[in-house]
Amino acid sequence: MCPTERDSGPESWPAAPLPPTRESVLERAVMVLRAFDVKHPVLTVSDLSRRVGLPKSTVHRLVHEMARLGLLEITPDGMRLGMQLFELGELAPRSRDVREAARPYMEDLHEATGATVHLAVLDGVDVVYVDILRAKHGPRLPSRVGGRLPAHATGVGKAILAFSGPEVVTGRVAAGLPALTRHTLAMPGAFHRALQSIRREGVAYDHEESSYGVYCAAAPVFGRGGMPVAALSVTGTTHRIDLPRLAPAVRTAAMAVTRRLQASV
Amino acid sequence: MCPTERDSGPESWPAAPLPPTRESVLERAVMVLRAFDVKHPVLTVSDLSRRVGLPKSTVHRLVHEMARLGLLEITPDGMRLGMQLFELGELAPRSRDVREAARPYMEDLHEATGATVHLAVLDGVDVVYVDILRAKHGPRLPSRVGGRLPAHATGVGKAILAFSGPEVVTGRVAAGLPALTRHTLAMPGAFHRALQSIRREGVAYDHEESSYGVYCAAAPVFGRGGMPVAALSVTGTTHRIDLPRLAPAVRTAAMAVTRRLQASV
DNA sequence: GTCCACTGTCCCGCTCAGTGGGACACATGC
DNA sequence: GCATGTGTCCCACTGAGCGGGACAGTGGAC
Numbered sequence: 001m002c003p004t005e006r007d008s009g010p011e012s013w014p015a016a017p018l019p020p021t022r023e024s025v026l027e028r029a030v031m032v033l034r035a036f037d038v039k040h041p042v043l044t045v046s047d048l049s050r051r052v053g054l055p056k057s058t059v060h061r062l063v064h065e066m067a068r069l070g071l072l073e074i075t076p077d078g079m080r081l082g083m084q085l086f087e088l089g090e091l092a093p094r095s096r097d098v099r100e101a102a103r104p105y106m107e108d109l110h111e112a113t114g115a116t117v118h119l120a121v122l123d124g125v126d127v128v129y130v131d132i133l134r135a136k137h138g139p140r141l142p143s144r145v146g147g148r149l150p151a152h153a154t155g156v157g158k159a160i161l162a163f164s165g166p167e168v169v170t171g172r173v174a175a176g177l178p179a180l181t182r183h184t185l186a187m188p189g190a191f192h193r194a195l196q197s198i199r200r201e202g203v204a205y206d207h208e209e210s211s212y213g214v215y216c217a218a219a220p221v222f223g224r225g226g227m228p229v230a231a232l233s234v235t236g237t238t239h240r241i242d243l244p245r246l247a248p249a250v251r252t253a254a255m256a257v258t259r260r261l262q263a264s265v
Numbered sequence: 266m267c268p269t270e271r272d273s274g275p276e277s278w279p280a281a282p283l284p285p286t287r288e289s290v291l292e293r294a295v296m297v298l299r300a301f302d303v304k305h306p307v308l309t310v311s312d313l314s315r316r317v318g319l320p321k322s323t324v325h326r327l328v329h330e331m332a333r334l335g336l337l338e339i340t341p342d343g344m345r346l347g348m349q350l351f352e353l354g355e356l357a358p359r360s361r362d363v364r365e366a367a368r369p370y371m372e373d374l375h376e377a378t379g380a381t382v383h384l385a386v387l388d389g390v391d392v393v394y395v396d397i398l399r400a401k402h403g404p405r406l407p408s409r410v411g412g413r414l415p416a417h418a419t420g421v422g423k424a425i426l427a428f429s430g431p432e433v434v435t436g437r438v439a440a441g442l443p444a445l446t447r448h449t450l451a452m453p454g455a456f457h458r459a460l461q462s463i464r465r466e467g468v469a470y471d472h473e474e475s476s477y478g479v480y481c482a483a484a485p486v487f488g489r490g491g492m493p494v495a496a497l498s499v500t501g502t503t504h505r506i507d508l509p510r511l512a513p514a515v516r517t518a519a520m521a522v523t524r525r526l527q528a529s530v
Numbered sequence: 531g532t533c534c535a536c537t538g539t540c541c542c543g544c545t546c547a548g549t550g551g552g553a554c555a556c557a558t559g560c
Numbered sequence: 561g562c563a564t565g566t567g568t569c570c571c572a573c574t575g576a577g578c579g580g581g582a583c584a585g586t587g588g589a590c
Binding site for chain 2 (some may be wrong): 576577578579580581
């Protein structure tokens with residue numbers, strides 16, 4: 001919640017906690033899977049037992065069953081997430097379809113601007129990055145495919161929210177507006193005003209709201225029903241990117257993807 | 266198994282059947298997840314009940330629990346795989362790390378050759394495609410990120426197998442050498458001879474062995490321990506690609522990725 | 531209109547899959 | 561030596577998961 005988090009900045013944000021229920025086998029399994037992250041790609045049985053809060057013998061049994069199913073892989077120094085998960089994840093339609101449709105236009109945008117191009121979808125109150133084309137030069141941005149950030153704190157998130165139904169926006173506000181930097185729109189008033197301006201302009205800007213030194217311009221992609229399903233953004237680092245100049249390009253690309261999505265059958 | 270399969274060709278291959286055991290809750294859940302594929306991105310409770318062979322009431326309960334956990338999403342016309350899976354899948358280290366390391370070199374290769382570039386890892390007896398940069402022009406190849414094909418029938422698969430331990434190769438042979446086209450190396454003798462030649466040349470070729478009209482050259486990427494962990498390939502369609510000319514480029518790129526992997530910490 | 535076949539949802543009593551405390555062997559480090 | 565960490569396995573208990581079956585709603589055929 002605090003802008004000055006301990007280590008590497010908001011590369012990824014924890015998913016919303018699961019609604020409280022007496023945990024089922026399935027839930028325990030998901031808890032085990034969720035225990036892994038970028039910083040902890042390999043965990044031992046004891047690690048998992050500690051992180052998840054389940055008895056070691058239970059984790060042991062669970063983990064071996066999951067390995068049998070391909071959800072986990074056992075290595076000499078612990079468990080890691082398995083290829084089966086990658087395979088299943090790639091089939092998730094919300095990310096797959098929009099990525100498929102957007103890829104060519106992302107490449108054009110990438111080539112035309114030389115900047116890093118992002119594609120993200122909304123999942124609950126967060127955005128999840130679905131595809132990234134990185135700038136050849138310049139520092140590596142902290143974003144990651146599969147990474148999750150609170151929607152209100154990102155360009156892509158604001159672009160989607162601005163054109164979503166009011167209940168979606170309300171959901172985000174109700175879940176809180178955590179500040180990732182001191183520029184994050186953490187006040188509902190400012191946040192709503194920003195969305196209104198985005199609706200007017202058709203573009204959302206992010207001036208160091210998600211991460212220090214990171215600037216971006218984002219535009220929404222609309223699906224079949226006319227509702228926003230994703231957003232494209234062009235991102236760069238401080239003063240090395242001319243957002244007003246790039247905004248029309250992002251909008252145009254996003255509109256092209258929209259057209260493509262609505263054309264397909 | 267038959268080369269002239271019914272519809273769209275070998276875009277994806279079914280994963281190996283799970284070892285037979287009395288099915289656990291977890292296994293049933295995975296069976297439900299695996300019921301989804303490219304042609305069936307949305308399934309209803311009844312669909313799932315039929316496809317998986319579980320009672321409808323059981324599927325109903327299971328599916329709603331999985332939706333609560335984010336593994337599935339409920340839409341007006343059925344269930345689909347959820348974003349949670351995509352998120353978890355992107356964390357699977359085997360695909361993530363190698364893709365991260367390979368991306369820049371894939372882009373170079375893509376730019377230098379103009380052809381489609383593939384990155385795949387070995388999973389059991391199959392290869393799973395981890396990243397694809399598609400040629401701007403020309404027909405769309407049937408490959409798909411997250412797609413699975415029997416290793417012996419692909420360039421990338423043969424490139425990996427040729428430099429893997431004998432037990433890995435034996436595993437593939439023991440699992441059978443199904444023919445995807447009439448050019449697939451379906452005989453152990455021919456297969457072993459091909460691997461030997463690949464070891465000598467450092468490049469694996471695929472002349473319509475995985476799909477008609479598809480030609481490719483592939484080279485292995487080695488991990489920390491000196492064992493192959495992935496393979497890069499350059500792919501094109503009949504006669505529109507000059508493999509001997511591209512082979513050195515693929516090898517060079519693969520070696521660069523190897524270097525990068527072994528350098529990182 | 532009346533079928534019929536199909537959905538998704540929910541109930542509820544039975545039972546066996548899942549549980550987890552605890553014991554054990556082994557590897558480190560002091 | 562002892563202490564503290566691993567991973568693995570056993571086994572008696574019990575409630576989570578099971579699934580047959582009932583039900584309401586939908587929609588096409590006739």
